[in-house]
Each structure stands twice: as structure tokens, then as C-alpha cells.
Amino acid sequence: MTDMALETSALGKRYGRSWALQECSLRLPTGRIAGLVGPNGAGKSTLLHLAVGLLRPDAGWARVFGQDPRDNTEVLPEIGFVAQDTPLYRDFTVTDLITLGGKLNRRWDAAFARDRIAQLDIPFRKPVGKLSGGQRAQVALTLAMAKRPRLLLLDEPVAALDPLARREFMQALMGVVSESDTTVLLSSHLVADLERVCDYLIVLQKAHVQLAGPIDDLLDEHRTLVGPRTEPDTLPGVAKVISASHTDRQSTLLVRTQGPPINDPSWTQREVALEDLVVAYLHAGTRTARTVSEVTA
Numbered sequence: 181m182t183d184m185a186l187e188t189s190a191l192g193k194r195y196g197r198s199w200a201l202q203e204c205s206l207r208l209p210t211g212r213i214a215g216l217v218g219p220n221g222a223g224k225s226t227l228l229h230l231a232v233g234l235l236r237p238d239a240g241w242a243r244v245f246g247q248d249p250r251d252n253t254e255v256l257p258e259i260g261f262v263a264q265d266t267p268l269y270r271d272f273t274v275t276d277l278i279t280l281g282g283k284l285n286r287r288w289d290a291a292f293a294r295d296r297i298a299q300l301d302i303p304f305r306k307p308v309g310k311l312s313g314g315q316r317a318q319v320a321l322t323l324a325m326a327k328r329p330r331l332l333l334l335d336e337p338v339a340a341l342d343p344l345a346r347r348e349f350m351q352a353l354m355g356v357v358s359e360s361d362t363t364v365l366l367s368s369h370l371v372a373d374l375e376r377v378c379d380y381l382i383v384l385q386k387a388h389v390q391l392a393g394p395i396d397d398l399l400d401e402h403r404t405l406v407g408p409r410t411e412p413d414t415l416p417g418v419a420k421v422i423s424a425s426h427t428d429r430q431s432t433l434l435v436r437t438q439g440p441p442i443n444d445p446s447w448t449q450r451e452v453a454l455e456d457l458v459v460a461y462l463h464a465g466t467r468t469a470r471t472v473s474e475v476t477a
């Protein structure tokens with residue numbers, strides 16, 4: 181029995197001559213709520229589709245709870261997936277979809293689905309196509325959860341929602357997850373939303389994983405240093421300079437630390453905000469287009 185909900189090794193997917201995802205090695209432990217962040221075209225949907233077995237890798241492998249989702253249909257009931265734009269049968273009512281879910285899924289908690297839709301005050305008898313975007317997103321999440329999956333993959337579930345609906349959706353997601361032992365991987369462009377609910381982060385840029393790990397560890401391992409203008413190749417206690425900006429007199433560095441604490445008095449140290457960390461790695465990714473960090477479990 182593995183304690184990894186999702187594990188990939190050198191995973192890659194190519195369209196023609198372009199890699200949509202390349203050399204992706206990740207280990208997402210069970211019980212995490214992980215955010216997958218990256219700009220348009222970074223490879224987020226591709227990774228999620230590979231994880232659910234909807235795409236075949238051109239390199240490497242993906243395993244969900246230790247099994248290849250393409251070869252092992254037994255693992256599919258363990259995975260709930262809500263694709264981008266929450267595609268649902270638009271002429272079906274919520275009641276129809278709950279009934280359909282019962283016919284298509286081995287393990288199906290219709291009572292949970294009905295209770296949650298009633299709590300959210302979403303009409304059961306209206307065609308789904310006539311619901312608001314926020315209501316449709318909630319219906320899609322409810323149906324995915326009614327499957328009682330052990331891994332829930334959500335591709336930009338809040339993209340269509342206004343800020344209030346977004347916040348409500350994220351709170352609902354946290355509530356639902358805290359009542360079960362579901363591992364969640366959700367993609368979004370909005371780091372602030374992810375920060376509120378996620379305890380694990382994966383940053384993708386140009387088909388490559390730039391950074392991955394538990395958010396607390398990532399924040400612990402990085403510092404902003406402000407000091408006299410310099411362009412240092414090495415600094416004691418620094419594994420890597422991720423980003424640097426300079427004025428005439430002063431340099432500001434975002435660094436990944438290593439080993440003993442940095443105690444050079446010429447540098448003032450600050451903790452790093454998650455958004456700044458993500459932005460620094462995305463900029464670093466545009467410069468190198470290669471992985472700049474090993475992936476930590």
C-alpha cells in the first residue's frame with residue numbers, strides 16, 4: 181500500500197514536436213490539498229489528464245495509488261476529475277445527473293449529492309445549462325465528490341466564478357475534504373485562492389516543474405535578502421539565487437537556503453510571501469526553461 185496519491189517519473193507528453201509536459205517527476209503524498217499553478221499553456225491540464233489516464237504519456241510514467249491509471253481500470257473509481265469549464269450534460273437536470281452517476285459509478289453516494297445540492301439551494305429540476313457558472317461549478321464538484329474518490333483532480337474549478345463565489349467554493353471544498361481523507365490536486369492561476377486552502381504546491385512553467393513541495397517547507401527554505409549592490413555567484417548558506425533585482429546601491433535577492441542559517445550582517449533577511457515565491461520561480465523558468473529545483477516529497 182503506497183502513501184503516494186500521485187507519483188510521476190520523467191513524465192512527458194508531446195504534441196507534434198512540442199512537449200506539453202516534460203521530465204515531470206512528482207510525489208504527491210496522500211491527504212494533501214495541492215495547488216497546481218502556472219501560466220496559460222504551462223502544462224497543467226496535460227498533467228491532470230495524464231494523471232486520470234485520459235492521455236497516454238510519450239515518456240515516463242504516472243501512478244495513482246501505485247497503479248498506472250491507463251492499465252488499471254480498478255484505480256479509476258478512486259479518482260474524481262472535474263475538467264476545465266466543468267463540462268456537464270447541459271440538458272440534464274441535477275436530479276438526472278445524480279441518477280446517472282448512480283448508474284455509472286460503483287461507489288455512489290446519492291444522499292450526499294442530494295444533501296449538498298439542497299444546502300446550496302441549487303434547483304434540482306432546472307437543466308444544468310441554465311444554471312449560473314458558479315452553480316454549475318458546485319454541481320460538478322458535488323458529483324465528483326459523490327463518487328467518494330480518494331484522489332480529486334480539479335482543473336481550474338473557480339476560473340468562471342466571481343470573487344465571492346470563488347471564496348465560497350474554496351471553503352466548500354475544504355469542508356468536503358476535511359470530512360473525508362481525499363487528496364486534492366487543483367489547478368488555478370490565483371495563488372491567493374490556493375494559499376487559503378492548499379498545503380502543497382506545484383509550480384509548472386513551459387512544460388517543466390519549477391518547484392514542488394509542502395508549502396510550509398517551501399516558505400521555510402526561501403528568504404529575501406536585501407543588502408549592498410552585488411551580483412554574488414555564491415553566498416554562504418544559499419543553495420541558489422532564484423531572482424535578483426538591483427538599484428544603484430542595493431540588491432534584493434530571493435534565495436533558496438541550504439545548511440546553516442545566513443548570518444552575514446550586510447544582508448537584511450525577510451520571510452518570503454507565497455505569491456512572490458511563485459512569481460520568482462516563474463521568471464526563473466522563462467530564463468532557463470529547465471527545472472531549477474529538485475522535487476521534494
Ligand SMILES: Nc1ncnc2c1ncn2[C@@H]1O[C@H](COP(=O)(O)OP(=O)(O)OP(=O)(O)O)[C@@H](O)[C@H]1O
Nearest residue numbers: 195199200201218219220221222223224225226227
Ligand atoms: N490537443 C492538443 N493538441 C496540440 N497541442 C496541445 C493540445 N492540448 C494542449 N496542447 C498544448 O500543450 C501545451 C500545454 O497545454 P495545457 O492545456 O496543458 O496548459 P495549461 O497549463 O492547462 O493552460 P491553461 O492555463 O491555458 O489552461 C500548450 O502549449 C498547448 O497549446
